[in-house]
Amino acid sequence: MTNREVARILDRIADILQIKEENPFKVRAYKKAARSVYHLDEDLHRYYERDRIGDIPGVGKAIKAQIEEMLEKGSCEYYEGLLLEVPEGVLDMLRIPGLGHKSVKTIYDNLGIDSLDELLKATEEKKIRSLPGLGAKTEYNIKKGMELLTRSEGKVTLGLALPLAESLLSFLRESKAVQQINIVGSIRRGKSLVSDIDILVASNDFNAVFDQVRNCRDVKKILKQGKDYISGQLSFGVVFEVILVPPKAYYPALVWTTGSKEFRLKAFKDSNPDQIIGAASEEEVFSRLGLNYIPPEIREDNGLVELGRSGQLSRLLTQNDLKGDLHIHSDWSDGAAKIQDTVIAAQTMGYHYVAITDHSKTLSISGGLNEEHLKAQGQVIDAINNNLKGDFYVFKGIEVDILKDGRLDFEDPILKDLDVVIASIHSHFNLDKDKQTERILKAITNGNVDIIGHLTGRLLNRRSGYEVYLDPILEAAAQNHVALEINSHPDRLDIDAEVARKAKQYGVEIAINSDAHHKDDMKLVRYGIMNARRGWLEAEDVINTWDRQRLIDFLKE
DNA sequence: GCCGTTTTCGGCCCGACTGTTTTCAGTCG
Numbered sequence: 001m002t003n004r005e006v007a008r009i010l011d012r013i014a015d016i017l018q019i020k021e022e023n024p025f026k027v028r029a030y031k032k033a034a035r036s037v038y039h040l041d042e043d044l045h046r047y048y049e050r051d052r053i054g055d056i057p058g059v060g061k062a063i064k065a066q067i068e069e070m071l072e073k074g075s076c077e078y079y080e081g082l083l084l085e086v087p088e089g090v091l092d093m094l095r096i097p098g099l100g101h102k103s104v105k106t107i108y109d110n111l112g113i114d115s116l117d118e119l120l121k122a123t124e125e126k127k128i129r130s131l132p133g134l135g136a137k138t139e140y141n142i143k144k145g146m147e148l149l150t151r152s153e154g155k156v157t158l159g160l161a162l163p164l165a166e167s168l169l170s171f172l173r174e175s176k177a178v179q180q181i182n183i184v185g186s187i188r189r190g191k192s193l194v195s196d197i198d199i200l201v202a203s204n205d206f207n208a209v210f211d212q213v214r215n216c217r218d219v220k221k222i223l224k225q226g227k228d229y230i231s232g233q234l235s236f237g238v239v240f241e242v243i244l245v246p247p248k249a250y251y252p253a254l255v256w257t258t259g260s261k262e263f264r265l266k267a268f269k270d271s272n273p274d275q276i277i278g279a280a281s282e283e284e285v286f287s288r289l290g291l292n293y294i295p296p297e298i299r300e301d302n303g304l305v306e307l308g309r310s311g312q313l314s315r316l317l318t319q320n321d322l323k324g325d326l327h328i329h330s331d332w333s334d335g336a337a338k339i340q341d342t343v344i345a346a347q348t349m350g351y352h353y354v355a356i357t358d359h360s361k362t363l364s365i366s367g368g369l370n371e372e373h374l375k376a377q378g379q380v381i382d383a384i385n386n387n388l389k390g391d392f393y394v395f396k397g398i399e400v401d402i403l404k405d406g407r408l409d410f411e412d413p414i415l416k417d418l419d420v421v422i423a424s425i426h427s428h429f430n431l432d433k434d435k436q437t438e439r440i441l442k443a444i445t446n447g448n449v450d451i452i453g454h455l456t457g458r459l460l461n462r463r464s465g466y467e468v469y470l471d472p473i474l475e476a477a478a479q480n481h482v483a484l485e486i487n488s489h490p491d492r493l494d495i496d497a498e499v500a501r502k503a504k505q506y507g508v509e510i511a512i513n514s515d516a517h518h519k520d521d522m523k524l525v526r527y528g529i530m531n532a533r534r535g536w537l538e539a540e541d542v543i544n545t546w547d548r549q550r551l552i553d554f555l556k557e
Numbered sequence: 558g559c560c561g562t563t564t565t566c567g568g569c570c571c572g573a574c575t576g577t578t579t580t581c582a583g584t585c586g
Contacts, residue, residue: 025569029558060559098575100584135577364571365586426586427573 001070002218003037003044004160005235009070009079010034010063015091016082018101019108032058037067039336039518044071089115096145097463098138106131120146152461155193156238158527159490162187164218164234165197171216172201172242177208180250184243184257190297190530192493193460197240200257202250213242252276255285255299262301267291297533314538319529321539323547324353325522326420327399327453327485327513332377333358334366337519339377339384339394345519347392353548355395355420356381360409362401363426371414374398378417393548395419395555399453404428406442408449415448419555422485422513424453425466433467440468444476450555451511452477454487454494462491470499474506481557483509483543486535488528489521500535509554510542 014030017023036058037044047053048071054064070076086108093104093116107113110131113122119142122128128139165183172178178201182188185198203209206228213219213230222232223239231241245253252273256264271289279285283293291309295316298304307313328342329335337345339356346354358377359368369377378396385394397420401409408415408423415421423443431439443449455473456465477484484503487494492515495503500510512528514521532542539545543554 023558026558028569029560032559058559062558098584102583133577133582137576141576362572363586364573367570429585 001044001074002235003040006044006067006070007034007038008236009076010037010066012088012091013066013076013079013082015094015101016086019086019090019105020082021105029058029060030063033063039520041520087114089118092116093119095149095462096142097148098141098145103134103138106133116146116149148464149461152193155195155461156236157460157490158187158190158192158194158493158530159524160236161194161197161238162490162527164236164238165199165240168197168216168218168234168240169199171218172199172209172212175208175212177203177205177212179203179247182254184254186260188258188296189260189299190527190534192490192496192527192531195239197234197238198257199240199242200250200253201242201244202247202253203244204246206244209242209244248278251279251282251285255282258296259299260301263299263305266301266305267294267299295533297530298536300534314536316533317529317537317539317542317545319526320350321542321545322351322512322525322529324351324355324544324551325514325516325525326355326395326397326451326511326544327357327422327487328354328516328522329358329399330356330377332356332373333363333368335517337516339380341519342516342522343384343388343392343394345522349522352391353393353395353551355397357397357399357420357422359426360398360400362403362409368401368409369398371410374410374414397421399424400449401426402439402443404431404439406439408443408446412446412448415446418448419552420451421449422451422453423449425457429457429463429466431466433469436466437469437472440473441476444473444480444482447480449482451483451485451513453485453513454492454515455484455499456494456496458494458496459491460493465494470502474503474508477503478507481509481554483511483554486510486512486528486532487515488512488525488531489515490524490527493527493531497531497534500532500537504535504537504541510537511544512542513544 010030011034014027018027036056053059053067066076066078090104090108093099111122111127113119123139123143128134128142129136165187169181169183173181180202182200184200186194187197201209210230214222218234220233224231228244229241233239243257259267267289276285276288279288286293292313294304325346330337330339330342342354359366361368361370381394381396396418398418399422402423402425403409458465484495486500503510512525512532514524516522543551
């Protein structure tokens with residue numbers, strides 16, 4: 001079992017206990033253990049081998065035994081027992097925004113509903129509104145929530161799919177029969193939600209590759225096998241397909257299987273197989289098709305092929321272009337890492353600067369800093385900067401809450417003293433479009449704000465973003481030299497690629513941030529980079545590719 | 558269920574909003 005699978009079971013145990021209204025602290029204990037396991041920087045099996053499971057924060061005697069059982073047997077008796085009382089379909093209902101453990105229990109107890117399909121039916125038959133504590137509004141919200149879930153049905157985030165794909169890929173690569181291999185399809189294009197994992201393999205011995213797929217520990221089930229493909233299921237029900245081609249067809253197939261359908265139609269129009277077979281690189285395939293090289297992320301139906309013909313493609317930014325990360329939480333608020341550890345991690349990533357941007361006071365659940373704490377943190381950062389050797393700097397920052405009326409959670413003089421001010425919305429998600437836009441515009445024109453964090457607040461597969469009018473926001477951001485964030489967390493990827501591209505047209509600067517709450521989270525920028533490339537961004541468009549002095553000048557504006 | 562040099566038992570983040578109510582329970586971040 002993978003760390004994520006174990007974490008998910010612990011999480012589900014917590015959910016069931018909560019629905020059963022058991023000791024809330026016991027619930028929290030399971031949630032905490034789940035989080036710890038999820039954010040572990042090493043494979044649980046390695047911990048197990050060294051008998052270190054008990055060292056994981058939040059894991060005591062009972063949970064340790066359960067984790068060990070999961071690693072040994074791939075199952076957990078306690079969890080299975082709980083599922084007999086509260087089936088998985090009931091847990092699925094928790095995914096609907098506005099439905100918590102209490103309401104789900106009411107629905108399950110009174111109507112015996114234990115699947116999303118039945119739930120939808122019950123809303124249509126107006127059965128929910130008759131339940132104690134639930135009304136017509138809740139019924140309507142459930143229906144709306146279901147729509148979001150249905151829309152994303154079968155799709156998973158890039159943050160879940162990409163690591164699974166990479167793990168499968170590295171196992172397949174161990175086979176001698178695999179000559180060349182790459183992830184293709186929508187994952188290679190960096191789409192934020194994907195429906196399956198596609199892997200392309202070049203081989204002269206298809207049967208040996210099929211055997212290797214079947215031998216992979218991550219593969220839970222084989223779904224289908226044909227002459228030149230095999231598909232199956234990995235953890236979390238994620239579907240994969242391995243496509244096989246003879247070596248001389250590899251690069252043409254790589255281009256073919258990476259591009260979207262529309263892209264393929266355009267790019268391969270009027271071409272014949274003889275023209276491209278045997279090409280020794282993707283560049284060569286493109287060139288034989290009469291095109292300049294088009295990076296994987298933008299092989300969509302977006303005018304690129306035409307551009308590829310005329311040769312005006314820009315150089316998209318890469319992760320190597322990043323010189324720092326401007327949105328990082330520390331253990332001063334809801335982050336887990338000490339500032340000093342963050343510095344070391346950032347230096348390891350080759351960065352020249354980071355900004356520590358914890359939450360502000362209104363977000364009390366996240367340990368938001370008040371004025372005093374902020375000042376104290378500033379002194380700690382000063383001390384760190386004084387002791388730093390070499391070319392590295394820690395900016396003092398804040399992720400300040402945008403309040404309901406657009407005012408900020410700190411007075412202007414306090415914000416003025418900080419190097420980096422990110423303003424973000426964490427409350428009042430369903431104001432109407434006008435008010436929400438106005439609220440953000442007020443933050444943009446505050447004068448002390450440098451970056452607007454996760455502009456739409458969307459959580460992929462969980463919550464739609466709040467409604468805003470994009471054009472006035474982009475216009476104001478450009479005028480006031482306020483950057484928009486690409487929040488790299490794979491659950492957010494906010495702003496998305498389309499908005500990023502539009503922002504660039506408006507002349508708005510972009511910051512690609514990790515929003516790290518754990519030391520390892522800084523690596524999440526890889527998703528932000530893919531997203532930015534999908535938005536055609538170049539290094540020049542992104543403020544944290546700039547050297548420190550230029551960035552400071554921008555922040556002062 | 559976890560945790561601890563002030564503790565091996567008694568603690569363990571909270572504040573605001575929303576919807577259902579008629580004074581508050583449930584959800585969320």
